[in-house]
Amino acid sequence: ESLNIVSFLNRLFFMGLLLACDTAGEDASDCHVLGSPVLPLLSKDGDVMIGGAFSIHSKIAQPSLSFTEKPTPFTCSRYYNFELFAKSINLAVDWKSFKLKCFFSSINLREFRFAQTMIFAIEEINKSKHLLPNVSIGYRIYDNCGSTLSSMRAVMALMNGDELLIEKNCSGQSAVHAIIGESESSSTIVLSRTTGPYQIPVISHSATCECLSSRKEYPSFFRTIASDLHQSRALAQLVKHFGWTWVGAVNSDSDYGNNGMAIFLSAAQEEGVCVEYIEKFDRAEPEKLLKVVEVIRKSTARVIVAFLAHVEMNNLLEQLNVHNITGRQFIGVEAWITADSLVTPTSFSVLGGSLGFAVQKTNISGLNTFLVKDFWETDFQCEENHIDVASKSCKENQDLMKLRDYNDDVEELRYSSNIYKAVYAVAHSLHSIMKCSDNITSLNYCNFLQQVIEALKQVNFIIKNGEQVWFDSTGAVLARYEVVNWQQRSIGSVHFEPVGYYDASLPPGQKFVLNTEAIMWPGGSKKVHISNVCSESCRPGTYKVLERGKPVCCFHCLPCPDGEISNSTDSNDCNQCPEEYWSNQIRDACVPKNVEFLSYTEDMSKILMFFTLFGVVLTVTVAVLFLINRDTPLVKANNSELSFLLLFSLSLCFLCSLTFIGRPTEWSCMLRHTAFGITFVLCISCILGKTIVVLMAFKATLPSSNVMKWFGPVQQRLTVLSLTLIQVIICILWLTINPPFPFKNMKIFREKIILECSLGSSLGFWAVLGYIGILAVLCFVLAFLARKLPDNFNEAKFITFSMLIFSAVWITFIPAYVSSPGKLTVAVEIFAILASSYGILFCIFAPKCYILALKPELNTKKSMLGKSK
Numbered sequence: 001e002s003l004n005i006v007s008f009l010n011r012l013f014f015m016g017l018l019l020a021c022d023t024a025g026e027d028a029s030d031c032h033v034l035g036s037p038v039l040p041l042l043s044k045d046g047d048v049m050i051g052g053a054f055s056i057h058s059k060i061a062q063p064s065l066s067f068t069e070k071p072t073p074f075t076c077s078r079y080y081n082f083e084l085f086a087k088s089i090n091l092a093v094d095w096k097s098f099k100l101k102c103f104f105s106s107i108n109l110r111e112f113r114f115a116q117t118m119i120f121a122i123e124e125i126n127k128s129k130h131l132l133p134n135v136s137i138g139y140r141i142y143d144n145c146g147s148t149l150s151s152m153r154a155v156m157a158l159m160n161g162d163e164l165l166i167e168k169n170c171s172g173q174s175a176v177h178a179i180i181g182e183s184e185s186s187s188t189i190v191l192s193r194t195t196g197p198y199q200i201p202v203i204s205h206s207a208t209c210e211c212l213s214s215r216k217e218y219p220s221f222f223r224t225i226a227s228d229l230h231q232s233r234a235l236a237q238l239v240k241h242f243g244w245t246w247v248g249a250v251n252s253d254s255d256y257g258n259n260g261m262a263i264f265l266s267a268a269q270e271e272g273v274c275v276e277y278i279e280k281f282d283r284a285e286p287e288k289l290l291k292v293v294e295v296i297r298k299s300t301a302r303v304i305v306a307f308l309a310h311v312e313m314n315n316l317l318e319q320l321n322v323h324n325i326t327g328r329q330f331i332g333v334e335a336w337i338t339a340d341s342l343v344t345p346t347s348f349s350v351l352g353g354s355l356g357f358a359v360q361k362t363n364i365s366g367l368n369t370f371l372v373k374d375f376w377e378t379d380f381q382c383e384e385n386h387i388d389v390a391s392k393s394c395k396e397n398q399d400l401m402k403l404r405d406y407n408d409d410v411e412e413l414r415y416s417s418n419i420y421k422a423v424y425a426v427a428h429s430l431h432s433i434m435k436c437s438d439n440i441t442s443l444n445y446c447n448f449l450q451q452v453i454e455a456l457k458q459v460n461f462i463i464k465n466g467e468q469v470w471f472d473s474t475g476a477v478l479a480r481y482e483v484v485n486w487q488q489r490s491i492g493s494v495h496f497e498p499v500g501y502y503d504a505s506l507p508p509g510q511k512f513v514l515n516t517e518a519i520m521w522p523g524g525s526k527k528v529h530i531s532n533v534c535s536e537s538c539r540p541g542t543y544k545v546l547e548r549g550k551p552v553c554c555f556h557c558l559p560c561p562d563g564e565i566s567n568s569t570d571s572n573d574c575n576q577c578p579e580e581y582w583s584n585q586i587r588d589a590c591v592p593k594n595v596e597f598l599s600y601t602e603d604m605s606k607i608l609m610f611f612t613l614f615g616v617v618l619t620v621t622v623a624v625l626f627l628i629n630r631d632t633p634l635v636k637a638n639n640s641e642l643s644f645l646l647l648f649s650l651s652l653c654f655l656c657s658l659t660f661i662g663r664p665t666e667w668s669c670m671l672r673h674t675a676f677g678i679t680f681v682l683c684i685s686c687i688l689g690k691t692i693v694v695l696m697a698f699k700a701t702l703p704s705s706n707v708m709k710w711f712g713p714v715q716q717r718l719t720v721l722s723l724t725l726i727q728v729i730i731c732i733l734w735l736t737i738n739p740p741f742p743f744k745n746m747k748i749f750r751e752k753i754i755l756e757c758s759l760g761s762s763l764g765f766w767a768v769l770g771y772i773g774i775l776a777v778l779c780f781v782l783a784f785l786a787r788k789l790p791d792n793f794n795e796a797k798f799i800t801f802s803m804l805i806f807s808a809v810w811i812t813f814i815p816a817y818v819s820s821p822g823k824l825t826v827a828v829e830i831f832a833i834l835a836s837s838y839g840i841l842f843c844i845f846a847p848k849c850y851i852l853a854l855k856p857e858l859n860t861k862k863s864m865l866g867k868s869k
Helices: 001-028 083-088 098-104 110-124 148-160 185-197 228-241 254-272 285-297 310-322 366-376 384-389 391-396 398-403 416-434 445-458 603-628 633-638 641-659 666-700 711-738 762-785 794-819 823-853 861-865
Strands: 042-044 048-053 137-145 176-178 202-204 222-224 246-252 274-281 301-308 330-333 355-359 461-462 468-470 478-488 495-502 511-516 544-547 555-559 581-583 591-592 595-596 741-745 750-760
Touching: 042 110, 048 110, 048 148, 048 416, 098 110, 110 137, 110 366, 110 398, 110 416, 137 148, 137 355, 148 185, 176 416, 185 202, 185 222, 185 254, 202 416, 202 641, 228 254, 228 301, 228 330, 228 355, 228 511, 246 254, 246 285, 254 301, 274 285, 274 468, 285 310, 391 398, 416 445, 416 461, 416 468, 603 641, 603 823, 633 641, 633 823, 641 666, 641 711, 641 823, 666 711, 666 741, 666 750, 666 762, 666 794, 666 823, 750 823, 762 794, 794 823
Parallel strands: 048 137, 048 176, 176 202, 202 222, 246 274, 246 301, 301 330, 330 355, 595 750
Antiparallel strands: 042 137, 355 478, 461 468, 478 495, 495 511, 544 555, 581 591, 741 750
């Protein structure tokens, strides 16, 4: 909007010039200034003229635009209606107080100090024997009343002068050779765009808009302050420093506010800072201001970044006081953070504890005395007691005389050094040009202004306080700021306490330094008590999930899934633990997974070991019983040699189950499967031998049968040995080609490691098991065929039952083995070994032991042949 106003004013200005020149040409008369000339507030003649434009008054009285008569000239409003404001907040004010009148008049004390400092620098240069000797500098200082429209009138006056009659044509020289000002970026844009075509150099002391860095648009613009590019980024760093990720933002609806806020928002996004609202208003828009106040009142953000010019900030402060909105942490910019005009009896309740970046305070010797005393005696010779007989200028500016003895602000002056440097920059550029010329009048005016611009680009000097001054490629100086804090002294006065600094010339990591302990926060606390976040930080072990439709700073905290962790605050996601690690209970660290195997200390293992040892004891007991009764008919009839070998193999079967318990090692893995395979083949081979012996025995009872000759004890031993040897060969091949080995199984359970024995070669395992199954089936078939043979000693039917149990156990073992997870797989295998071993032991030997132990009378040859009743 401000750019449109500027464009319109420029067009209007140039159209007026063309119209004036055309009229002058047609009438062949002298060129006259249209309208009444605008007189400067302060002026002095000299060989070289420097213009100045400042908002010494902050309000302008708008004339009535009825379009029926010529409007009256713009005039500055002398006082705010603070009496009404004071009554609205029940403030008791001593209106006779001199200092309060300074506050409540429309005089902007800081801007008035700028004008005084400009005069001080010019007077100091005029007295110098080394800088511009024999050349006097004059000045013309205008008051633009804080209005862009008035700024345009001031610019026109600076270029035209106050002479009604100029020349025979309208291409005369500008009345000034350089302009110092303005304070606000929008007014400076008007100034620079208007003077740009005439190559009049403009040096601003506080216009910080980044848009002014364009040398294409503003080739004759310079400034003794850094652009907002640095300040806006520093604001984001300041907010992030305290962990404030949820802030509000208010800016002036001007080039200064809009450009600065845009840079801040971009930097804030990079820093992870979210903005709840972005509101802007202009000083001439009270309706928008009230809306901004309402938004601030309802918002949850307690930190407010105020990118405002001091006039807009003053307006906002008034309304916040009226609506009693306090307890906010304001983050300010250089335009208002140290503005004395904001220090009122009620402002500290709103702005107390504010933090912001300010121009560094420097001490210029002699300035303070000039501001308070010398200026009033030499450059503003008006007496308050003789106002009736004073000049017209004194009558129009009698409100300035109230500042004559006021010095409370002198120690806090900051921008005055920028004014001082700007005037000296012009003087040094003129001095470098004057070295090549005898006097100022011999220079070509058009080339002269261009030479001043080029000379300003090259200036590099040191002012008397030791500070070096030079301009970079954008026409600005190096960015250096103080971080100041609004604090209240014990006597109740407000002062701006330096608590840090920002220096763009320093290396990264050293540019921004802050002394947190020196900060006083809203409410007078010395500790940070403002936790300004949309959502509380997610602790380690959780991760952020954004809330739909809200900024990235608004989120839910969800716990990390099993096996994943986050070991930092506000993690965006969780990290998967390494394969052999698992997340702890609170999901903030990876810990080694529990390694699980069937250990000897577990209850299940103890139960299995009990039945294993019990089976061994039973087997040994049966063997002892058979040994004691080895000469009895029953033992002899059951092939005692194979019976003892069978009992020995059963003992080994029971004992081999122990190799499955305990931590799997390379040797235990190879032993458990081979021992199991060989011992069971030995056992089944013995049973098969006994079955064949039964069949052969009945075949041998037939006439002319010589079968037993071919299956005597030697053949029985060879049969058992041969069948067992085949299994041994299979196991050797298995162990040689791809043996079992310890394996960490992490697929069954994600949260723990199952330490088990991998089969190595599955073919080898199933070959071992399959061979046992073939022998068991063969034994079962033969026993089934011999089950109905006569006589009591026939044990074929018992072998049939034992093989039936054996087969049932191992057939059910296969699906149970495949489906059992973890260490239960080993338990199932042990159970199958024990169950089949017990089945064989009981089915084959229980009936015999019953007779041997409890019915010895049946242990006779007659009973064996079934001849006794």
